[in-house]
Amino acid sequence: xxxxxxxxxxxxxxxxxxxxxxxxxxxxxxxxxxxxxxxxxxxxxxxxxxxxxxxxxxxxxxxxxxxxxxxxxxxxxxxxxxxxxxxxxxxxxxxxxxxxxxxxxxxxxxxxxxxxxxxxxxxxxxxxxxxxxxxxxxxxxxxxxxxxxxxxxxxxxxxxxxxxxxxxxxxxxxxxxxxxxxxxxxxxxxxxxxxxxxxxxxxxxxxxxxx
Numbered sequence: 365x366x367x368x369x370x371x372x373x374x375x376x377x378x379x380x381x382x383x384x385x386x387x388x389x390x391x392x393x394x395x396x397x398x399x400x401x402x403x404x405x406x407x408x409x410x411x412x413x414x415x416x417x418x419x420x421x422x423x424x425x426x427x428x429x430x431x432x433x434x435x436x437x438x439x440x441x442x443x444x445x446x447x448x449x450x451x452x453x454x455x456x457x458x459x460x461x462x463x464x465x466x467x468x469x470x471x472x473x474x475x476x477x478x479x480x481x482x483x484x485x486x487x488x489x490x491x492x493x494x495x496x497x498x499x500x501x502x503x504x505x506x507x508x509x510x511x512x513x514x515x516x517x518x519x520x521x522x523x524x525x526x527x528x529x530x531x532x533x534x535x536x537x538x539x540x541x542x543x544x545x546x547x548x549x550x551x552x553x554x555x556x557x558x559x560x561x562x563x564x565x566x567x568x569x570x571x572x573x574x575x
Contacts, residue, residue: 374418384425391543393434394422404462415466416473423477432484434542437471439489439528439555440464451489451551471551484548488539491555495532504529507566511573523563528555 368387372379374396397415398404404411419435426433442449443464444456455468477483494504510517530538538554560568 374421375413377421377424380421380425384429384431388429389431391432391434392422392426393436393539393543394419395436397436399438399463401461401463404466408462411462412466415463416469419470419473423474423483427477427481427483432486432548433474434486434488434539435470435474437467437487437489437551438464439491439553441468441471441489451553478549486542486547486549487551488542489551489553489555490535491528491530491553493532493535494529498532503527503562503565507569508573511569517566517569519562519566521562523566524561526559526561527565528553528557528559530555 368389370383370387372383374380374394396418398411423433425431440461441455441464442453443460460468471487474483474485474487478485492503493499494502498505500506500509507517509515535554538552542552
């Protein structure tokens with residue numbers, strides 16, 4: 365079928381209702397969210413209305429139109445865990461940033477809609493994105509920029525926090541595979557299996573660019 369990309373204010377329930385009535389989708393890929401941690405810290409009300417209330421507006425219409433949702437979550441839901449993780453790992457809700465906490469809450473709400481209303485879903489936990497057109501403040505982009513502009517590499521915190529990554533091309537292929545499949549009512553980590561500490565990334569950058 366046709367693929368429709370659109371931008372609407374999911375905080376406005378009437379706008380979401382109108383969009384569903386006009387487009388009558390079979391699958392919705394929800395990427396709308398406020399993800400910048402500092403932006404969320406400075407404006408938690410708007411961030412919560414977008415990330416959580418906006419999701420509920422979309423879910424209500426998915427149920428009404430018997431539409432499957434593919435939800436963009438994040439590997440940051442594993443924040444604070446020191447063990448190896450997979451999709452079945454029990455998440456901690458302690459000491460989480462509002463962004464990570466909001467994604468955990470959204471995942472729980474989606475599963476509740478599945479239980480209560482039979483909503484079909486796939487939750488995709490994206491790794492830290494890198495590649496063309498990704499945000500300049502993403503860790504890999506920031507390190508490369510500083511290394512190629514004769515600037516010192518800056519590491520915040522201990523530098524031992526670990527991250528798993530995903531290239532934009534791999535992310536697009538992964539989402540396309542999910543859309544084309546019959547996979548339903550599951551959570552999928554969409555990222556590399558190997559994790560890197562920020563210190564390791566900085567050292568790799570130094571080695572690559574001889575900084």
